[in-house]
Amino acid sequence: KQEVTQIPAALSVPEGENLVLNCSFTDSAIYNLQWFRQDPGKGLTSLLLIQSSQREQTSGRLNASLDKSSGRSTLYIAASQPGDSATYLCAVNYGQNFVFGPGTRLSVLP
Amino acid sequence: DAEITQSPRHKITETGRQVTLACHQTWNHNNMFWYRQDLGHGLRLIHYSYGVQDTNKGEVSDGYSVSRSNTEDLPLTLESAASSQTSVYFCASSPNRDFWNTGELFFGEGSRLTVL
Numbered sequence: 001k002q003e004v005t006q007i008p009a010a011l012s013v014p015e016g017e018n019l020v021l022n023c024s025f026t027d028s029a030i031y032n033l034q035w036f037r038q039d040p041g042k043g044l045t046s047l048l049l050i051q052s053s054q055r056e057q058t059s060g061r062l063n064a065s066l067d068k069s070s071g072r073s074t075l076y077i078a079a080s081q082p083g084d085s086a087t088y089l090c091a092v093n094y095g096q097n098f099v100f101g102p103g104t105r106l107s108v109l110p
Numbered sequence: 111d112a113e114i115t116q117s118p119r120h121k122i123t124e125t126g127r128q129v130t131l132a133c134h135q136t137w138n139h140n141n142m143f144w145y146r147q148d149l150g151h152g153l154r155l156i157h158y159s160y161g162v163q164d165t166n167k168g169e170v171s172d173g174y175s176v177s178r179s180n181t182e183d184l185p186l187t188l189e190s191a192a193s194s195q196t197s198v199y200f201c202a203s204s205p206n207r208d209f210w211n212t213g214e215l216f217f218g219e220g221s222r223l224t225v226l
Contacts, residue, residue: 004152100152
């Protein structure tokens with residue numbers, strides 16, 4: 001069964017810290033992997049998409065890496081800000097359907 | 111601005127009642143999706159549609175139905191609501207059939223349904 005897990009489930013850090021969110025998947029035959037952000041009471045917003053042939057993608061202070069062989073992806077957030085507080089979900093695409101992880105709830109304290 | 115809207119945003123109903131959640135998008139996207147989000151499970155696909163009159167079952171379709179009579183709307187119906195269907199429901203749309211390749215998937219703000 002294709003499963004996606006995210007550790008930790010919740011994370012609280014002081015403003016300015018660099019942090020890493022983890023995503024693991026059981027089936028490495030993926031097309032791509034996407035990181036989403038979800039604010040309370042809101043829908044999901046796409047942050048980064050990494051194709052299976054890529055090792056990493058960057059957008060501003062965000063950097064996502066992908067290691068297909070080990071079934072892992074990380075989302076690195078540099079110089080965290082209170083505005084980064086949200087739930088971050090990874091979604092692994094196995095072809096026309098995403099398998100979503102449960103998310104990591106991030107709180108950045110001022 | 112074009113957008114995707116869901117209604118109602120919050121609903122409480124009783125076991126056995128029929129419930130319909132509305133999803134409306136103004137982007138003219140052919141592809142629309144319904145997901146449910148439960149604590150610890152991530153989002154799971156309920157039904158999806160690639161165009162008018164096209165509907166398909168997702169991973170957790172039992173107890174749900176959809177219909178697609180126009181491009182803009184994909185209502186989700188719970189024929190006889192059960193407590194296990196208490197969840198947050200998200201509608202999404204995409205302009206591309208290969209949304210899974212482009213990453214272009216746009217979500218509504220969700221509908222929180224409580225079945226008592």
